[in-house]
Amino acid sequence: MATKAEKEHYGKVANLGCSLCRYLGYGESPSHLHHIRRAGKRSNAPVIPLCPEHHTGNKGVHGMGRKAFEREYGVTEEELLEYTLQLI
Numbered sequence: 001m002a003t004k005a006e007k008e009h010y011g012k013v014a015n016l017g018c019s020l021c022r023y024l025g026y027g028e029s030p031s032h033l034h035h036i037r038r039a040g041k042r043s044n045a046p047v048i049p050l051c052p053e054h055h056t057g058n059k060g061v062h063g064m065g066r067k068a069f070e071r072e073y074g075v076t077e078e079e080l081l082e083y084t085l086q087l088i
């Protein structure tokens with residue numbers, strides 16, 4: 001279960017808009033939360049905001065797979081996470 005603090009954090013992250021669109025200079029796009037997979041529990045996974053296209057679309061991290069996604073855009077999930085957290 002997410003704690004109140006986690007929910008607030010997730011809300012702030014989602015409100016930033018897609019981190020990849022922002023990174024690419026497309027401006028703000030409404031976003032989903034994407035959990036970054038790391039070793040350990042999924043419930044503790046950090047989240048980044050991604051728009052539907054960059055999340056589950058053909059050009060998204062789930063559509064292409066993480067490796068292809070990172071190659072395509074020249075940025076890693078971890079870099080997008082850092083970039084996101086700087087904005088909060």
Ligand SMILES: [Zn+2]
Pocket residue numbers: 018019020021022029050051053054
């Ligand atoms: Zn996007």
Ligand SMILES: [Zn+2]
Pocket residue numbers: 033034035055062
């Ligand atoms: Zn996801």
